[in-house]
Amino acid sequence: MSDKALRLGTRRSKLAMAQSGQVADAVSQVTGRPVELVEITTYGDVSREHLAQIGGTGVFVTALRDALLRGEVDFAVHSLKDLPTTQPAELALAAVPEREDPRDVIVARDALKFTDLPRGARIGTGSPRRMAQLNAYARGHGLDIETVPIRGNVDTRIGYVRDGELDAVVLAAAGLNRIGRGDEVTDFLSVDTVLPAPGQGALAIECTADNADLIAALGELDDPLTRVAVTAERSLLAALEAGCSAPVGALADLLADGQTVKEMRLRGVVGTTDGSSLVQLSTTGPVPESHDRAVALGRELAAEMLAQGAAGLMGERAH
Secondary structure, three states: OOOOOEEEEEOOOHHHHHHHHHHHHHHHHHHOOOEEEEEOOOHHHHOOOOOOOOOOOOOOOHHHHHHHHOOOOOEEEEEHHHOOOOOOOOEEEEEOOOOOOOOEEEEEHHHOOHHHOOOOEEEEOOOHHHHHHHHHHHHHOOOOEEEEOOOOOHHHHHHHHHOOOOOEEEEEHHHHHHOOOHHHOOEEOOOOOOOOOOOOOOEEEEEEOOOHHHHHHHHHHOOHHHHHHHHHHHHHHHHOOOOOOOOEEEEEEEEEEOOEEEEEEEEEEEEOOOOOOEEEEEEEEEOOOOHHHHHHHHHHHHHHHHHOOHHHHOOOOOO
């Protein structure tokens, strides 16, 4: 590989720039080459529609992938939860670095925790998955909340709370941590309350499939345990035929005995956005030793969920 700068395609949002900057530094270290950020505007950045309406998965990804295929950038960084579950043959998922905190968090007025919010509290989120699980939890625990659909970057969303329009908003812990705003979190939502989106907290580093040298170099940043976990989660999502606009949550936990990772527990949930019906199941077994085993684990749990009525809870299938 030459010593000329590698071009990293990134969305322009503050979070995307922060994530890409961290990856750029790491790639520079493993390759010895400078990395320059190339800012690309995606349809998801300019559209004012709710994500569920514009197709969810892929709206932030397509423009970056097009730039890769045109040779305008050498590699791209995505939030893994934004990636469609089908990987194009001409692109390689070269690395999935170690995952950040996968949990969802609350940023609420007066530093309130979720269970301390007043009756009728208005909670903002653009995610049907979060709505379904928050409403289900509230129903089961005698809480009275209203989930309000919102869009926008972190500043916009937290602004709704600061301005008094909403009592709280739900965000991803990983995003706040990456932009140095983790101290604004007022409550962490346990994964027993709200399962995160498949792949939440993880990044995907993608390049063209024919660039073997770059794939090898980027592979230095891959974390095998994170990759196997998110592969199982995304396989579950794919088997449920659901895009990110569907209310599907999934998390693969690695269960350790001291320093040794022994088993993996995969949990999945799907529900109606009002929280009236949820199908939530889990399976535990040995850590998958291959990509195919991780895929099979996700498919097996999805089949059990479908057998228990999950399909009827997802509304329109994502096409």
